[in-house]
Amino acid sequence: EAGVAQSPRYKIIEKRQSVAFWCNPISGHATLYWYQQILGQGPKLLIQFQNNGVVDDSQLPKDRFSAERLKGVDSTLKIQPAKLEDSAVYLCASSLSGGSNQPQHFGDGTRLSIL
Amino acid sequence: AQKVTQAQTEISVVEKEDVTLDCVYETRDTTYYLFWYKQPPSGELVFLIRRNSFDEQNEISGRYSWNFQKSTSSFNFTITASQVVDSAVYFCALSEEYGNKLVFGAGTILRVKS
Numbered sequence: 001e002a003g004v005a006q007s008p009r010y011k012i013i014e015k016r017q018s019v020a021f022w023c024n025p026i027s028g029h030a031t032l033y034w035y036q037q038i039l040g041q042g043p044k045l046l047i048q049f050q051n052n053g054v055v056d057d058s059q060l061p062k063d064r065f066s067a068e069r070l071k072g073v074d075s076t077l078k079i080q081p082a083k084l085e086d087s088a089v090y091l092c093a094s095s096l097s098g099g100s101n102q103p104q105h106f107g108d109g110t111r112l113s114i115l
Numbered sequence: 116a117q118k119v120t121q122a123q124t125e126i127s128v129v130e131k132e133d134v135t136l137d138c139v140y141e142t143r144d145t146t147y148y149l150f151w152y153k154q155p156p157s158g159e160l161v162f163l164i165r166r167n168s169f170d171e172q173n174e175i176s177g178r179y180s181w182n183f184q185k186s187t188s189s190f191n192f193t194i195t196a197s198q199v200v201d202s203a204v205y206f207c208a209l210s211e212e213y214g215n216k217l218v219f220g221a222g223t224i225l226r227v228k229s
Contacts, residue, residue, distance in 0.1 A: 003159075031215065042119075042206050042219030043160070056216055089158060100148050100210040101167060104217060106160035 002026065004107035006092050012113045018080035021110045025073070025094030031055075032069055033104060034077050035091040043091055049075065050098050079112075087114045117142045119209050121220035128197050129228050136192045136223045138207030144168075146212040149183065149190045154204040154222070166190060197227045 005024040013019050025032050031050050035043035046065065048056040052072040060067070064083070069075040079086055089109040095102040118141040128134045140149065151163040164174065166183050174181045178195045194201055204222045 033217075040221070042208070042221050043217075044219070045216055048216065091160065093160075095215060098215050100146075100212055100215045101165065102215055103150065103162045103165050104215070105162060106152075108157060108159045111158070 004092055004094055004105055006090075006107035006110055008110055009108065010111045010113075012115065013082055014115050015084055016081040018078065019082055019112065020076050020078045021090050021092075021112075023075045023077070023092030023107060025075075025092070026105055029094035029096055029105075030072075031095045031098045031102070032075050033093040033095075034067055034075070035093065037089040037091055037109070039088070046077070048098070055098060082112075082114050084114050087112060117144075117147075117209050117211055117218045119207050119218055119220035121205075121207055121223050123223045124221070125224040125226070127226045127228065130199060131196050133193060133195050134197050134225065134227075136194075136205050136207075136225065138190045138192065138220060140188050140190065140207070140209045142209060142211055144211040148210045150208040150210070150217065151181065151190075151192050152206045152208060152219075154206060156203070160206070163192075194225075197225075199227050199229050201225060202227045 033048050034046045037043040046060045047067045049069040067077045091109045093104040093106045095104045120139045147168045149166045152160045180193045182191045206222045207220045208217045
């Protein structure tokens with residue numbers, strides 16, 4: 001089965017610019033997650049969708065970050081305006097359902113560098 | 116609040132040595148799930164194993180084995196006869212009973228030299 005697809009693979013922007021990332025989960029997976037992984041740290045959950053509804057966005061900096069999953073399949077994560085501290089790898093993951101026993105399957109990530 | 120601690124920042128071994136990666140967790144839930152993921156240089160997180168809090172049996176899969184001890188809140192991972200391809204960052208993670216929110220440790224960098 002095809003894995004989680006993410007694009008772009010790399011992105012370099014200047015601070016205060018905007019950027020968007022795209023994710024296509026594994027077919028049939030109802031739950032989609034966006035994580036931020038800062039260099040040298042473990043991934044941190046930003047937002048979790050169940051179909052097209054938000055389950056958890058408690059750690060999403062809502063003043064600059066937004067995400068949507070309009071048709072319950074693909075998702076986009078946007079940052080506007082970007083800050084230097086947003087430099088990180090943004091990982092998308094999906095799971096069959098939102099149950100805690102479900103393993104999450106990750107994409108390759110988008111490496112974002114802010115100049 | 117849940118927390119995962121991987122005290123070993125980096126480990127270097129020579130090929131064919133055995134190596135154990137430590138993971139200690141904190142949670143107030145009685146039902147929870149523990150995971151190990153591997154992150155090779157390509158960046159993708161690869162799922163290795165899931166354990167639920169009621170199953171303390173150790174598990175072996177080829178050269179990999181996992182030791183879950185509730186009494187010490189630990190879920191350690193051993194690679195037997197390590198190989199260069201095992202070089203990666205390994206993450207331990209915890210999710211509590213509801214929500215499937217994974218909390219990751221900081222990761223352990225494993226370098227296997229030939």
